Amino acid sequence: MQELESKKIIALMSGTSCDSIDAGLCIVNPDLSCRLVHGINYKYPEHIQAKLFQLFSGDATVKDICQMNFAVGKCFAQACNVIISEHGKPDFISSHGQTIYHFPFDEKLDGISLKSTLQIGESSVIAQETGCLTISNFREADIANGGDGAPLVCFADEKWFKPLKKNFCVQNIGGISNVTVVSKEHATFGFDTGPGNVLIDYAVKKYFNKPYDENGEIANSGMISESWLECLLQDEYYFKNPPKTTGREYFSSEYIENALRFAPKEPKDVVATLTALTAKSIAQAYERFVYPSVDINEVVIGGGGAYNHALMKYLRHYLPKHVDLKTHEAYGISNNFKEVMAFALLGYCTYYNITNNLPDCTGARKRTVLGKVANC
Ligand SMILES: Nc1ncnc2c1ncn2[C@@H]1O[C@H](COP(=O)(O)OP(=O)(O)O)[C@@H](O)[C@H]1O
Ligand SMILES: [Mg+2]
The missing domain is CATH 3.30.420.40 (ATPase, nucleotide binding domain)
Structure with missing residues (x-):
C-alpha cells in the first residue's frame, strides 16, 4: 500500500442554501486530522445564482442543466484560482459540487430503482482551469451501494x-x-x-x-x-x-x-x-x-x-x-468551513483509496471508496 503523506487540498462546497461557494485550503494528515489554512466564501455571480434557484424550482430544461454544469464548474475553478493566486497550487482539489437534485427514495420504474442524486460543477472544467487533479462526485457510489448518498460528513x-x-x-x-x-x-x-x-x-x-x-x-x-x-x-x-x-x-x-x-x-x-x-x-x-x-x-x-x-x-x-451546547469553534473547527474541511478529508481518502462512507449513516450495504478523479 502507498505510504500516506500530508496533502494540501483545496476543498469546495456549496450547500442547499446556495449562498456561496465555500472554498478552503486545508492540510490533511495521515492520521486524518485536518487544518484549515485559508477559507473564502466566493459569491456566485448574480445571474448564475438566479439560474440555480430556477433549477431548484424545477423550471428548467435539460439544456439549462447541461449548461449550468459547465458554468458552475467555471465558478468553482474561479474560487480555487483566488486561493491559488495567494497560496500556490495544492496537491489536488476535492469538490462536493452543487446539488441540484437529491432523490433518496426507492421508487421503481420497470423494477429499476430511481434512487439518485445530481451534483453539478463539472470537475474536468475545474481540473483544466486550475491545472490541478480534481476529485468529485462522492455521493453516487454510496447510492450505487444501496445507500442514500447522504449524510457524508x-x-x-x-x-x-x-x-x-x-x-x-x-x-x-x-x-x-x-x-x-x-x-x-x-x-x-x-x-x-x-x-x-x-x-x-x-x-x-x-x-x-x-x-x-x-x-x-x-x-x-x-x-x-x-x-x-x-x-x-x-x-x-x-x-x-x-x-x-x-x-x-x-x-x-x-x-x-x-x-x-x-x-x-x-x-x-x-x-x-x-x-x-x-x-x-x-x-x-x-x-x-x-x-x-x-x-x-x-x-x-x-x-x-x-x-x-x-x-x-x-x-x-x-x-x-x-446537555452542553457549543459550536465547532470550541474545537478549533470553523463553523463556516466545517463542511469544506470534511470534503478535504473525503477527497484525501479517495486519493489514497481509503473507504470514506459510513453505512450506519447512509444506509449503504458496505463501506466504499467514494469519489471520481478528473485529471488535468
Ligand atoms: N450571520 C448570520 N446570521 C444568521 N444566519 C446566517 C448567518 N450567516 C449564515 N447564516 C445562515 O446560514 C446559511 C448558510 O449556511 P451554510 O452552512 O453555508 O449552508 P449550506 O451548506 O446549505 O450552504 C445562510 O443561508 C443563512 O441562512
Ligand atoms: Mg453555504
Whole structure:
C-alpha cells in the first residue's frame, strides 16, 4: 500500500442554501486530522445564482442543466484560482459540487430503482482551469451501494470527535440540518433532522427582501406562534425512522407557500416561528432517535445556522438542561468551513483509496471508496 503523506487540498462546497461557494485550503494528515489554512466564501455571480434557484424550482430544461454544469464548474475553478493566486497550487482539489437534485427514495420504474442524486460543477472544467487533479462526485457510489448518498460528513465527524471520548450530537445547520451521533460506546450514526435555514431564508427573502436573518435579529423581534409551530411539527418527515435524508425537493417553495397559508399575520412572527421550528425539530429528533440509545453530553453546532442567535437561543431552550451546547469553534473547527474541511478529508481518502462512507449513516450495504478523479 502507498505510504500516506500530508496533502494540501483545496476543498469546495456549496450547500442547499446556495449562498456561496465555500472554498478552503486545508492540510490533511495521515492520521486524518485536518487544518484549515485559508477559507473564502466566493459569491456566485448574480445571474448564475438566479439560474440555480430556477433549477431548484424545477423550471428548467435539460439544456439549462447541461449548461449550468459547465458554468458552475467555471465558478468553482474561479474560487480555487483566488486561493491559488495567494497560496500556490495544492496537491489536488476535492469538490462536493452543487446539488441540484437529491432523490433518496426507492421508487421503481420497470423494477429499476430511481434512487439518485445530481451534483453539478463539472470537475474536468475545474481540473483544466486550475491545472490541478480534481476529485468529485462522492455521493453516487454510496447510492450505487444501496445507500442514500447522504449524510457524508458523518465520516469526518467520527474521525474528529470520536477520540475526544464524549457522547456528541454533531449538528450541522445549513440549508438542511443533519446530525452525526458520535459516542464512546456506539457505532456512529447520523441523519437529516429536517430543515435548517431553508425555511427561514425563504420567509426572510419573501417578507424582508434580505437573503437571510442576520444574527437572528428579525426572529428575536418576533413572537413564536405556538399553534402554527405545533402544526408544522406534525410533518411526517420528523417521525420517519433514520437513516433518512431530505432536501430542497421536499422542503420546497410549494411546501413553504402551503405552510404559509396558516401562518401568523406579522412577518417577524413568521420568521420567529420558522426559526423555532428548526430548533424544535432538531431537539425532537434527538428525543425520538438519539436519547433512547445514546446518553448525549454535548451538542456541537456548525454551518451558517450557528451564527443565528435566535436559533441558538431556541435550541438552548428546547434541549435538556444537562446537555452542553457549543459550536465547532470550541474545537478549533470553523463553523463556516466545517463542511469544506470534511470534503478535504473525503477527497484525501479517495486519493489514497481509503473507504470514506459510513453505512450506519447512509444506509449503504458496505463501506466504499467514494469519489471520481478528473485529471488535468
Ligand atoms: N450571520 C448570520 N446570521 C444568521 N444566519 C446566517 C448567518 N450567516 C449564515 N447564516 C445562515 O446560514 C446559511 C448558510 O449556511 P451554510 O452552512 O453555508 O449552508 P449550506 O451548506 O446549505 O450552504 C445562510 O443561508 C443563512 O441562512
Ligand atoms: Mg453555504
